[in-house]
Amino acid sequence: MCDHASNRIPVSLANLGLSSCQLEGHIAWDPGAARVAEKLSNLLDAPLLLSNYSRLVIDCNRPFHVPSSIPEQSADIDIPGNQNLQAVYRQQRQKEIFEPYQQAISALLENRSKQKTLLISVHSFTKSLNNELRPWLIGVCSGKDSRFANLLLPQLKQLVKGPVGDNQPYFIDNETDYTIPAQGESRGIPSVMLEIRQDGIVTQEQANFWAKLIAKGYLAVLEKALSLRL
Numbered sequence: 001m002c003d004h005a006s007n008r009i010p011v012s013l014a015n016l017g018l019s020s021c022q023l024e025g026h027i028a029w030d031p032g033a034a035r036v037a038e039k040l041s042n043l044l045d046a047p048l049l050l051s052n053y054s055r056l057v058i059d060c061n062r063p064f065h066v067p068s069s070i071p072e073q074s075a076d077i078d079i080p081g082n083q084n085l086q087a088v089y090r091q092q093r094q095k096e097i098f099e100p101y102q103q104a105i106s107a108l109l110e111n112r113s114k115q116k117t118l119l120i121s122v123h124s125f126t127k128s129l130n131n132e133l134r135p136w137l138i139g140v141c142s143g144k145d146s147r148f149a150n151l152l153l154p155q156l157k158q159l160v161k162g163p164v165g166d167n168q169p170y171f172i173d174n175e176t177d178y179t180i181p182a183q184g185e186s187r188g189i190p191s192v193m194l195e196i197r198q199d200g201i202v203t204q205e206q207a208n209f210w211a212k213l214i215a216k217g218y219l220a221v222l223e224k225a226l227s228l229r230l
Contacts, residue, residue: 001105001121002037003061003179004030005050016056017080027074028054030124032201037122039211044218047108051101056082058093060101061121061179068176105183116226118148119184119191120218124198125169138210139165139195143172143181147228148190155217169195190228 007029009015015023022028034050041048051060056079062069070090072082109117128134137160142149149167157164172193174181184191194214201207218225 001119001179001183002030002034002048002050002123003059003101003121004055004123005034005037006052007054008052009054009057013057013081016082018056018077022077023054023056025075026124026126026198027077028056031198032196032207033122033124035204035207036124036196036201036211036214039208040120040122040214043211043215049101049104049108051097053097058090058098060098061177063175063178064090064094064098066176102178102183105179109183109187109189113187117189118222118225119180119189121179121191121193123193123195124201125195127197127199129169134169134197135163136165136168136195137162137197137200138214139168139170141165141167141170141172141193141195142191143174143177143185145185145190148225149192151221151225152192152217155220156214159213159217165195190225 007023058070070082140149140153172180180191196210
């Protein structure tokens with residue numbers, strides 16, 4: 001899965017009042033994540049679902065009740081098109097963008113309910129946040145069920161020439177994350193979120209490199225990971 005694959009804004013929302021430059025940045029999406037996810041999907045012959053709209057319209061990896069679901073501000077940047085948004089318009093975004101994406105994930109996983117399945121969510125993160133350098137080249141992140149992450153993490157530490165984050169730069173929280181808790185953990189599917197630093201996946205060549213590296217680590221633990229189904 002790739003929850004933040006696109007920075008697309010519906011035409012009717014007039015870019016939410018933001019500039020094209022602002023929409024190219026991390027506040028709008030996870031740059032490079034879709035490239036890695038698509039290549040990884042090809043390498044593993046695995047199905048892939050990507051969100052089609054910017055997380056600023058509605059974040060497909062956030063519960064409805066949290067402020068970051070439809071943020072009024074991100075990284076100290078005001079989002080004019082989200083200010084004082086009426087409930088009817090919030091519900092419209094949920095119905096037209098969030099629900100179709102999550103329903104597609106549900107349908108895919110339900111169709112695979114009799115197969116051994118693993119869930120990987122691909123994200124990217126900025127090199128620094130609040131003037132603090134984030135040294136990890138990739139992070140392996142998990143929630144309540146960390147068993148898949150605990151298998152994959154040592155493999156990536158062997159393969160990656162640099163720091164690998166253990167639940168860094170983020171960890172999965174049921175209060176603020178949606179896809180893995182609601183779609184993976186709730187079904188007993190071993191799940192992991194991969195966070196790749198954006199300056200390492202600027203080009204397709206770089207994305208291919210990371211996808212191949214992740215695939216190598218994944219295949220090394222595949223058999224054990226598939227046995228983890230609750």
